[in-house]
Structure formats: structure tokens, C-alpha cells
Amino acid sequence: DAKTTQPNSMESNEEEPVHLPCNHSTISGTDYIHWYRQLPSQGPEYVIHGLTSNVNNRMASLAIAEDRKSSTLILHRATLRDAAVYYCILRGVVRNFNKFYFGSGTKLNVKP
Amino acid sequence: DVKVTQSSRYLVKRTGEKVFLECVQDMDHENMFWYRQDPGLGLRLIYFSYDVKMKEKGDIPEGYSVSREKKERFSLILESASTNQTSMYLCASSYGTSGSEQFFGPGTRLTVL
Numbered sequence: 709d710a711k712t713t714q715p716n717s718m719e720s721n722e723e724e725p726v727h728l729p730c731n732h733s734t735i736s737g738t739d740y741i742h743w744y745r746q747l748p749s750q751g752p753e754y755v756i757h758g759l760t761s762n763v764n765n766r767m768a769s770l771a772i773a774e775d776r777k778s779s780t781l782i783l784h785r786a787t788l789r790d791a792a793v794y795y796c797i798l799r800g801v802v803r804n805f806n807k808f809y810f811g812s813g814t815k816l817n818v819k820p
Numbered sequence: 821d822v823k824v825t826q827s828s829r830y831l832v833k834r835t836g837e838k839v840f841l842e843c844v845q846d847m848d849h850e851n852m853f854w855y856r857q858d859p860g861l862g863l864r865l866i867y868f869s870y871d872v873k874m875k876e877k878g879d880i881p882e883g884y885s886v887s888r889e890k891k892e893r894f895s896l897i898l899e900s901a902s903t904n905q906t907s908m909y910l911c912a913s914s915y916g917t918s919g920s921e922q923f924f925g926p927g928t929r930l931t932v933l
Contacts, residue, residue, distance in 0.1 A: 712872040735862075742861075744922075749880070750926055750927075751824070751910050751912070751924030751925050751926050751927050752863070752910070752912075752922075752924050753924065754921040754922070754923075794863065795863070806851070806914070807868075808865070808922065810855075810862045810863035810864070811862050812860060812861065813862060
């Protein structure tokens with residue numbers, strides 16, 4: 709199974725950009741890269757996903773390396789509300805069903 | 821908004837008890853999932869279901885079973901709870917076979933004494 713590697717924790721200042729890295733060296737050609745985040749005492753929530761090209765949405769940007777073995781989630785201006793655990797996940801297909809492979813995530817601390 | 825609800829936020833049970841964790845989603849999603857979350861291990865998939873009465877084992881199904889009698893409801897059953905099943909249990913749902921986003925419930929923190 710493809711897996712992801714993320715730093716255990718990172719720290720950022722409020723209103724500054726944050727780059728959260730993820731390595732997925734065993735990714736297969738059909739695996740999508742997803743990012744979810746989990747705020748304290750809540751279930752994970754979707755942030756963004758992509759396959760090969762960089763992606764932007766209202767929450768974040770996703771930069772995918774050309775060889776797809778790594779990716780970076782970019783929060784353009786961190787707020788205190790962005791303090792959470794961020795999961796980089798690969799979505800594969802197993803017998804025609806989507807399967808998500810969660811790692812341990814990166815705990816982001818945002819300082820005022 | 822999609823809503824996934826779980827029957828309890830906190831639950832305390834004794835070793836050997838039969839435990840039912842209930843999950844309900846209100847968006848007519850085909851797929852439903854049960855995960856457990858433990859410190860340092862992230863989320864691990866226990867079981868998932870892609871249709872009523874259909875189920876597939878995830879990565880750690882041992883000690884668990886599931887039931888999906890109605891599309892909106894997915895139950896996780898611990899036949900005989902053990903202390904190593906103390907964990908946070910998360911339910912999720914998603915659209916069809918190509919669904920790209922899973923919607924999670926708030927979780928149930930189960931303690932087995």
C-alpha cells in the first residue's frame with residue numbers, strides 16, 4: 709500500500725504563509741493526493757485534492773512535484789483557526805472502490 | 821450541508837460487553853466507512869460499505885463487525901469489547917465509486933474498562 713510521510717509538527721505565525729510538506733515516494737499513477745485537516749474535538753474535514761497539476765481552492769493550494777513523489781499544502785495566510793492536524797492522504801482504488809490511506813499527520817501550531 | 825452524526829460522543833463500557841456504535845448520514849451517500857484513530861497511528865479503516873447490506877473489510881477488521889440495513893445508517897459492532905478497543909471511532913460517508921471527498925462525523929470516544 710502506498711503511504712505518506714509528514715513531519716510530526718510545524719509552527720507558524722498568524723497571517724504568514726505555511727508550507728506543509730508530504731512525501732509519497734511509492735505513489736502509483738492512479739493515486740490521487742488528498743489533504744484533510746482535523747480541528748480539535750472534531751472529525752477530519754476535506755481541504756483539497758489533486759492528481760498531477762497544482763490546484764487552488766478557497767482554503768488552500770496544493771503543489772505537486774513533477775514526479776508526484778511529494779506534494780506541499782500551502783495556506784496563504786495562516787489564522788488561529790487553522791491550528792489543526794493536517795493529513796496528507798493517498799486515494800487509491802481497490803476492487804473499484806475508493807480507499808483512503810491516512811498517515812499520522814502534521815500538527816500545525818499557529819502563534820498570534 | 822452534509823451531515824454525519826454519531827450516536828454518542830463519549831461511551832464507557834466494560835470488557836466483554838457487546839457495543840453498538842451508530843452512524844447516520846443525511847445526503848443519500850452510497851459509501852460509508854468506520855475508522856479508529858489512535859495517537860501516533862492516524863486513522864485506520866475498520867470496515868466500509870458501498871451499498872445496503874454490502875460490506876468490505878478494511879485494514880483492521882478483527883474484533884469488529886458491521887451492519888447496513890438502510891442506506892443512511894451504518895453500525896459498528898464490537899461483539900465482546902476488550903481494553904485494546906479503547907479508541908476514538910470515526911464514521912464517514914461519500915458519494916459513489918468515484919467520490920472524491922469523505923464527510924466525517926464528530927467521533928465517538930469509547931473507553932473499555
